[in-house]
Amino acid sequence: MTKVCEDCVVRDRSLCGTLDDAALTEMSRLGRRRKLAAGESLQFEGDDNILCANVLGGVLKLSSLTPSGDAQTVGLLYPADFIGRPYADTVDHDITALTEAEVCIFARAPFERMMAENIQLERQLLERTLSELERSRRWLLFLGRKSASARLAGLIIDIDRRMAQTGCGADLGIGQLIQLPLTRTEMADVLGLTIETVSREIGKLKDAGVIATEGRRGLRILKPAALKAIMDSE
Amino acid sequence: MTKVCEDCVVRDRSLCGTLDDAALTEMSRLGRRRKLAAGESLQFEGDDNILCANVLGGVLKLSSLTPSGDAQTVGLLYPADFIGRPYADTVDHDITALTEAEVCIFARAPFERMMAENIQLERQLLERTLSELERSRRWLLFLGRKSASARLAGLIIDIDRRMAQTGCGADLGIGQLIQLPLTRTEMADVLGLTIETVSREIGKLKDAGVIATEGRRGLRILKPAALKAIMDSE
DNA sequence: CGGCTACTTGAAGGGGTTCAAGCACTGTGG
DNA sequence: CCACAGTGCTTGAACCCCTTCAAGTAGCCG
Numbered sequence: 001m002t003k004v005c006e007d008c009v010v011r012d013r014s015l016c017g018t019l020d021d022a023a024l025t026e027m028s029r030l031g032r033r034r035k036l037a038a039g040e041s042l043q044f045e046g047d048d049n050i051l052c053a054n055v056l057g058g059v060l061k062l063s064s065l066t067p068s069g070d071a072q073t074v075g076l077l078y079p080a081d082f083i084g085r086p087y088a089d090t091v092d093h094d095i096t097a098l099t100e101a102e103v104c105i106f107a108r109a110p111f112e113r114m115m116a117e118n119i120q121l122e123r124q125l126l127e128r129t130l131s132e133l134e135r136s137r138r139w140l141l142f143l144g145r146k147s148a149s150a151r152l153a154g155l156i157i158d159i160d161r162r163m164a165q166t167g168c169g170a171d172l173g174i175g176q177l178i179q180l181p182l183t184r185t186e187m188a189d190v191l192g193l194t195i196e197t198v199s200r201e202i203g204k205l206k207d208a209g210v211i212a213t214e215g216r217r218g219l220r221i222l223k224p225a226a227l228k229a230i231m232d233s234e
Numbered sequence: 235m236t237k238v239c240e241d242c243v244v245r246d247r248s249l250c251g252t253l254d255d256a257a258l259t260e261m262s263r264l265g266r267r268r269k270l271a272a273g274e275s276l277q278f279e280g281d282d283n284i285l286c287a288n289v290l291g292g293v294l295k296l297s298s299l300t301p302s303g304d305a306q307t308v309g310l311l312y313p314a315d316f317i318g319r320p321y322a323d324t325v326d327h328d329i330t331a332l333t334e335a336e337v338c339i340f341a342r343a344p345f346e347r348m349m350a351e352n353i354q355l356e357r358q359l360l361e362r363t364l365s366e367l368e369r370s371r372r373w374l375l376f377l378g379r380k381s382a383s384a385r386l387a388g389l390i391i392d393i394d395r396r397m398a399q400t401g402c403g404a405d406l407g408i409g410q411l412i413q414l415p416l417t418r419t420e421m422a423d424v425l426g427l428t429i430e431t432v433s434r435e436i437g438k439l440k441d442a443g444v445i446a447t448e449g450r451r452g453l454r455i456l457k458p459a460a461l462k463a464i465m466d467s468e
Numbered sequence: 469c470g471g472c473t474a475c476t477t478g479a480a481g482g483g484g485t486t487c488a489a490g491c492a493c494t495g496t497g498g
Numbered sequence: 499c500c501a502c503a504g505t506g507c508t509t510g511a512a513c514c515c516c517t518t519c520a521a522g523t524a525g526c527c528g
Contacts, residue, residue, distance in 0.1 A: 064375050067466050072378045074371040085368070087361050092368050119353055126360045128322050133363060134319070134326050136370040137308040141298050143377035144306045144426025148516070184475060192378025194517060199476055216474065216525065232301050380482070418507060431484055433508055450493065450506070469528100476523065481500080483516090491508070 004028045008104070013080035014054045015128065018120045027114060031104045036060075036097035042083070047091040052084030052111045058101025059181035062093045063189065073190040075136065076158075076181075079166040082128055086112050098181045143192045146234060151191045152201045153231035156211070160221060174224060180217045205230075238262045242338070247314035248288045249362065252354045261348060265338045270294075270331035276317070281325040286345045292335025293415035296327045297423065307424040309370065310392075310415075313400040316362055320346050332415045377426045380468060383388030385425045386435045387465035390445070394455060408458060414451045439464075 004025045005011050016027055033056065036042065043051065045064060045153045055077050062075035074093060075085060083095060087109065106114075142151050163178055181185075184202075188195045204213045210227050212220045221227055239245050250261055267290065270276065277285065279298060289311050296309035308327060317329060320342065340348075348449060349356045364428045376385050394412055414421075418436075422429045439445045444461050446454045455461055 020299060049389045062371070064371075066375065066379050066468070068468050070379060072375040074374045085364050087364070090303070119356070122293065122353070122360060126356060126363065129360065129363045129367060130321070133370060136367060137296070137298075137327070139374060140308045140370065140377060141306040143298065145300050145304060145376060195475080196477085196518085197516060200516095203476075230247050234300070234302050331479080428485060429507080430509085434484095437508075472525105472527085474523100474525075476521100478521080479519090480501075481516105481518075483514105485515090487511090489508100489510080491506105493506080494504090496501105496503085498499100 001071060005031075008056065010054060010056055010080040015082050015121065015124050016054065018124050019118060022119050023114070023121075023185060027106075030106050030110045030114065031062055031063065032106075033102060036101045036103065038097055038099050038101075040096040040097050042097070042103065043091050044094050049085060049088050049091045050108050051105050052086060052108055053084070053103040053105045055079050055081045055083060056102040058097055058099045060095055060103075060222055061182075061186065061190075062095055065083050069107050070190045073099065073186065074139075075132070076162070076190070078117075078162045082125065084108065084111075086125070098186060148191070148193055148197050149201050149204065150233050151193065152187070152198065153207070153227050155187060155190060156219070156221065157227060157231055165193055175220050177214060178219045178221070182221055183216075210211050235468060239265075242290065244288060244290055244314040244341050246399070249316050249358050250288065251357060252358050257355075258319070260342075264340050264344045264348065266340075267336060267338050270335045270337065272331055272333050272335075274331050276331070276337065277325050277331040278328050279325060283319060283322050283325045285339050286316070286320060286342055287337040289313050289315045289317060290336040290338055292331055292333045294329055294331050294335055294337075295416075295424075296329055300325050305423045306426065307420065307463045309366070310396070312396045316359065317343065318345075320349065320359070331459060332420060359384050375422065382427050382431050382435050383438065384465055384467055385427065386421070386432065386439070387461050389421060390453070390455065391461060391465055395438055409446075409454050409456060411448060412453045412455070414427070419451075 004021065005016065007027050008014075008016075011017065014026060019027060031054075036058070042053070042060070057079050060077040060083070061073045062077065063071050063073045065071055077095070077096075083103065085092065140153055142146070146154070159180065159182075160178055163181075182190070184195050184198050188198045191198065202211075202213065205227075206213060208226070210221075210223045210230070212222055214220065238255070239262050242248075250258060253261060265288075270376075271291070276287070276294070291313050294311040294317070295307045296311065297305050297307045299305055308415075310332075311329070311421065317337065319326065349359065362441065376388055380388070393414065393416075397412055397415075415447065416424070418429045418432050422432045425432065436445075439461075440447060442460070444457045444464070448454065448458055
């Protein structure tokens with residue numbers, strides 16, 4: 001018999017990583033893999049909250065729409081990240097795949113049962129949620145106080161770090177090619193800017209030799225220190 | 235013998251609310267009350283993370299300083315709110331009393347022990363953290379996409395709601411006098427604006443008859459629906 | 469190649485900041 | 499009780515960063 005979740009690429013980095021074999025077997029019975037095309041949504045704001053999931057591959061976004069129609073992305077989800085909000089009745093944000101993606105879905109009720117029975121699962125989720133809260137608060141500082149160039153630099157650095165962590169081909173090394181998981185529009189939605197401003201700021205970073213671009217999605221960080229300095233500036 | 239934590243004003247609304255008498259007795263041995271003067275800080279960003287606490291009274295802020303020196307408030311803490319980040323080594327934000335305040339402090343290590351032994355405590359904290367994450371993400375949308383007037387309206391409505399919940403004298407009724415826990419400068423730090431803009435926007439709301447002010451801290455909401463409409467606008 | 473979408477670039481306009489006074493609460497001492 | 503700081507708040511005017519509106523260009527797929 002093949003070992004449970006044996007082929008799961010995020011098995012030891014995801015929420016499930018702490019489970020023993022018995023619990024993992026149970027989880028594997030509850031989980032169901034689903035592939036998402038780029039642009040496809042897993043759920044919409046206001047939906048009944050019926051699912052939790054682990055991200056297996058790809059990048060997704062958490063976003064809200066203002067009444068007047070423009071979007072704000074409030075979080076990005078990478079492989080091994082957890083999706084969902086246990087104990088809530090409705091869903092607070094849209095979740096949409098930015099790239100082709102794959103998730104491992106659990107119905108919320110049985111997932112909550114598993115959490116009750118495996119307290120290390122709850123503990124793990126608590127730690128992750130606290131981290132996520134911290135991430136979100138750091139973005140608050142960016143959106144509240146920083147200029148367009150500092151925000152962009154921050155996003156690029158964040159993407160680079162997350163891509164490196166999740167082994168998506170990027171690396172902290174200078175000049176490594178990163179495939180951006182976001183279009184310019186999607187970057188603007190994260191940064192609270194317009195697509196034109198994002199484009200212009202990328203242009204400035206290129207002119208300054210801080211980054212280089214390759215096609216629409218390709219990006220190289222040529223001067224990490226300079227990029228970090230821009231992020232830390234106003 | 236007097237009952238444990240009997241005189242605690244937030245006993246049933248705080249994290250401790252779910253504990254049975256035995257656990258509460260244990261908690262009461264670990265907790266230590268401390269009063270804070272307005273402006274006094276409980277901890278600073280970068281400090282060793284040694285404490286958790288419940289807010290008993292007053293209002294506190296969570297804030298960060300940008301390298302260039304101006305502040306961004308990333309969260310407000312009201313009575314019954316929880317302070318601290320279990321499992322982390324260092325502290326991510328300054329915590330400062332905005333008004334005279336009182337907190338019930340626990341050393342982090344024994345608090346974590348209590349969480350391990352009383353899983354409903356961990357569960358409670360998880361739910362609170364998930365809510366707080368949600369609050370923080372909603373603010374992201376405000377800072378990313380909304381105008382100064384919408385942000386201010388949002389803050390006033392939030393304060394009104396929180397003050398009503400915590401029984402600090404406010405009420406959702408029209409014309410009730412609210413004592414703002416923040417100065418204009420502190421409001422600006424929450425909203426990602428300057429003090430001048432905050433002042434001007436308050437002036438506009440007054441001119442429109444949406445609110446009335448009384449001294450520096452006093453505020454009445456005269457047209458809640460109009461205020462809400464402004465919050466929901468761009 | 470043609471067509472589509474994503475992206476870039478330009479110019480004008482506006483919301484918020486910045487800089488600079490002036491005003492009004494609040495407490496303190498005479 | 500009133501003068502008088504002192505701090506917090508308001509108001510005004512110029513400026514600037516980002517947006518808005520409008521073309522124009524480049525990557526990509528049939």
